[in-house]
Every structure is written in structure tokens, then in C-alpha cells.
Amino acid sequence: MPARAADLTIGASAFPLSADPHFYNGIGDRNLSLHLFSRLVEQKGDMSLTPGLATSWKLVSDTEWEFTLREGVRWSDGRPLTPEDVAFSISRSANIPNSPLGYAPFTRDIARVEVAGPNSIRIVTRQPSPILPVNLSAISIVAKHVVEGAESSDFDGGRAAVGTGPYRVTRFAKNERVEMERNPQWWGERAEWDRVSFRFIANEGARSAALLSGDVDMIDSPSRNDLPRLRQDPRFRVTSTPGNRSILLLPSFLEESSPQAADNDGKPLATNPLRDLRVRQALSHAIDRKALAERVLEGTAQAAGQFMWPGAYSYTPDISMPEHDQVRARALLAEAGFPNGFRLTISAFADRPDFRTVAQAIAQMWTRVGVRTQVDAIPASSYLSRGARHEFAMPFFSWGISTGEAGYALTNMFTTMDARTGRGPANWGAYSNPTLDALIDRAQSTMDDSVREQLLIQGQKIVAEDVAGIPLYQLVNFWASRAGITYEPRQDQRTVATGARSTP
Structure with missing residues (x-):
């Protein structure tokens, strides 16, 4: 049965190993973290930078960056974001036990993070770090008050998955699906979809079949054998970008x-x-x-x-x-x-x-x-x-x-x-x-x-x-959707519900 207009179901090629945004630097994990968490600096689909939890940043010296935090941001449990959350997240992201591929390369230049005021932090690097803002666009900020002392499995169960992203997780079934609902505390533009479901379908032919049958509204990486058919069928739309x-x-x-x-x-x-x-x-x-x-x-x-x-x-x-x-x-x-x-x-x-x-x-x-x-x-x-x-x-x-x-x-x-x-x-x-x-x-x-x-x-x-x-x-990169949905293609290959729009 096709989803209601307020819902979006996505057939995804890559599944996250964990809901912990610091556990694994993989495409499926990154896709999920973009929905649940925010970063100091966000990266748009064309890979340019835009303000996130930080509204601005500046180089104070060759080894010091200052970031001004967005005011009024709250976690999905209603508690306010603090500079201490940011400092904790940057430190934690490089020290996750048993991570198969972690985030340490993004933060290895950082010597320390200092709280510079109620709405600012200062990052001191070991050496000049010209692409620090780019690197920080990979680091999700997590809530210290629920994550400190927690394990990655606590995110999968939902207890630690408290974020400042457009959605919050309601169910994480590893290797199967993730269910999310709109986060009413989200600081950004209101998300269009009330509920989002990611179904993980590794086989490309099965993904295309799920779209063709109406089981999902959109898929990433459609089967190349099905692309000509999807492009010619007025019931569907295909978007792509290098x-x-x-x-x-x-x-x-x-x-x-x-x-x-x-x-x-x-x-x-x-x-x-x-x-x-x-x-x-x-x-x-x-x-x-x-x-x-x-x-x-x-x-x-x-x-x-x-x-x-x-x-x-x-x-x-x-x-x-x-x-x-x-x-x-x-x-x-x-x-x-x-x-x-x-x-x-x-x-x-x-x-x-x-x-x-x-x-x-x-x-x-x-x-x-x-x-x-x-x-x-x-x-x-x-x-x-x-x-x-x-x-x-x-x-x-x-x-x-x-x-x-x-x-x-x-x-x-x-x-x-x-x-x-x-x-x-x-x-x-x-x-x-x-x-x-x-x-x-x-x-x-x-x-x-x-x-x-x-x-x-x-x-x-x-x-x-x-x-x-x-x-x-x-x-x-290719995406295919039913005709009532358009997706803005992304060079970074991310599949995000906020990039999907309903159309007449």
C-alpha cells in the first residue's frame, strides 16, 4: 500500500551498523545521522558549507578557531544545547571502542576544545588546520547528559539517541529498518514528512521492485537494468549527479x-x-x-x-x-x-x-x-x-x-x-x-x-x-521516486528525507 502523504518510505542500499553517529564512518550510518543529529557546520549536497549548530566561525590565530553557537537549540528531550555538549562530542568521536572505521582522522589536529562563553567554543589545534570547518561537518554533536557513560548499543535501543536533527528515532531494527518521526524541537526549517521509514534493501533489483510495486516511495542506487524503464514510465522520476x-x-x-x-x-x-x-x-x-x-x-x-x-x-x-x-x-x-x-x-x-x-x-x-x-x-x-x-x-x-x-x-x-x-x-x-x-x-x-x-x-x-x-x-549517483516526489540529487551520495519534496 502506498504511504500516506505525511509519510515517506525509502528503500536504501546501505544500512547503518549503529544509530551511534560516531561508531562507523559509512554511508548508511552517515545517512541516518543526518536525520537525528546536527553538526557545528553542515555540508550541502554540492559539498559547500553552511551554518549548522554554529552560526559563524572565525580563525583567531593559525591554531585557534572560534565558533559561535546557535541560540535556542534544544535536544529532542527538551534540554538546551550547551558548549559542553560540543566539547564532549568532539572528544568522544575519536574514541569509540571496536569501531571498524571511525572519525579520528577528522579530529586528529585538535589539541583541545575550550568553552569560551555561554554560546561559543574555541578549538585549539596542534598545528594550523585549514580545513577544520570541513572536517567538523562530519562530526555529529551528541547530548552529553545522556551519552556520557553510554555504549553504542544504547543508541540502537533509543536511550542515547537524543539529537538536535529534524527527526528522532522510534525504532531501530538492525539490518532491517529504521523508523523516525518529526522532531518538534528541531531548530531548522520544519521537515515536510511526519514520519520517515528507511527500509534496507541490499539487492538493487529488489530495491527497484519495491519502488515499482509501491512498497516504497523512493530508492537510492536503482538497478542499472531498471533505469531505462523508470525513466520512461510517467509514474516515476529519476534524478542523478556525478x-x-x-x-x-x-x-x-x-x-x-x-x-x-x-x-x-x-x-x-x-x-x-x-x-x-x-x-x-x-x-x-x-x-x-x-x-x-x-x-x-x-x-x-x-x-x-x-x-x-x-x-x-x-x-x-x-x-x-x-x-x-x-x-x-x-x-x-x-x-x-x-x-x-x-x-x-x-x-x-x-x-x-x-x-x-x-x-x-x-x-x-x-x-x-x-x-x-x-x-x-x-x-x-x-x-x-x-x-x-x-x-x-x-x-x-x-x-x-x-x-x-x-x-x-x-x-x-x-x-x-x-x-x-x-x-x-x-x-x-x-x-x-x-x-x-x-x-x-x-x-x-x-x-x-x-x-x-x-x-x-x-x-x-x-x-x-x-x-x-x-x-x-x-x-x-542515482535516485528514483514515485511521480509525486522529487529528490534533490547530492554529490555526496547522501539519501536524506529533507531532500525529498512532495509535488502535485
């Missing part, structure tokens, strides 16, 4: 050889072949990226040779897309001592059919140049934790660049992993380059935008020359 999410492979740089990289008889190799630059170059040249984007994904992606997109700050025009060249790939493999290739396993999300399909296509391309490749599809629940432990020789990886600049990707995926400082939490390949580390540190503390951009470009060139990752494509 996205900020890059898909790449992260080859292992561990010294010891993995069972996932073996000789042609299946026996372990003496050393890890992926540490050889020529092998990584060969695998990159063996991939036909345009075929992946245009044929395998049927135009729902844009082929890429880097993780930034044209027109973005710190995009690097000098990095060209590696040419698809099987002859060169075979020559490089022979030069590296593998004239007959070897065996390799690509690890991929089992929960994303498009990722599995692309991984299978790449496996065939590599097999054609002598690297006999198979795909191991693994559920997300174990894939994330295993990847963080460097258990994969060649993981298939998806990364949304939420800050809109290369420093975010470089710091998370390619700087040397260090849990103490929050470096490299997504460095699944265990890549380590002291020169790159120093350059990124310098870039992240350079206040001059043009100088910092050049440093970030240099960092990307190092990554490209080392083939520290193998970029494949950037996703195009």
Missing part, C-alpha cells in the same frame, strides 16, 4: 606473501608479488576502465585514473588514466619474473552486486594477461574488519571523499597506518611512504589554499607513480 565516491583496488604491500597470491600450482610464493611496482603497473594496464564504466556498469559510472574528479579542488590533470594495454601488461609481468603469471584473489563486498560484477570483469581481464584471478565475495559485516586487519591481497574498495579535497583520501588510505594518531584507518594495503607522509602533513597544515593544493597534487602523483592504489571509476 558523485564523490571513488572505486579502487588496494594492493597489499605486506612483505609476507598471502595465500591469496600463489603460484600457478596454488603453492605459496616466496614473496608478495604485489610489492613489485611492475606487477602493480601490469595489473593496472590490464584493466579496461572505460569498458567497466560504459558496458559493465552501463553508464552509471565514470572511468577514472585518480580518485579526484575533474573540477574538484586538488584534481590533478597530469595524472592520466592508465592505458588499457594487454601487451604491455604481459611484458611487465615477464620483466618482474612472472612470464607465466600467478594466481590472485580479488576480495569484494558480497552485499553489493555491482561490486561483485565489476570484480568478476576485472578477474577476467587479469586472467587474459596470465594472472589467473578469482573473486571472493564476503559479507560487509566481516569484510570491513578483515580489510582493516590487512587480510586481503587485493581488496575492492569504495571511498567517498566527503571533504571534496585529496587530503582526505591521502590521509585515510595512503599515509602510514598509526592507530595512536588516527592515521591511515582505511590503508588496507599497508602502503607506507615516509616522503608522502611528510608531504601530506605539510599540506594539511598549510593555510594558503593554492600552496596546499599544489602539495596535495604532488601527493597524488606519488600515489599514482607507486600504483599504491588502482583507481577504477567514480560512481554517478
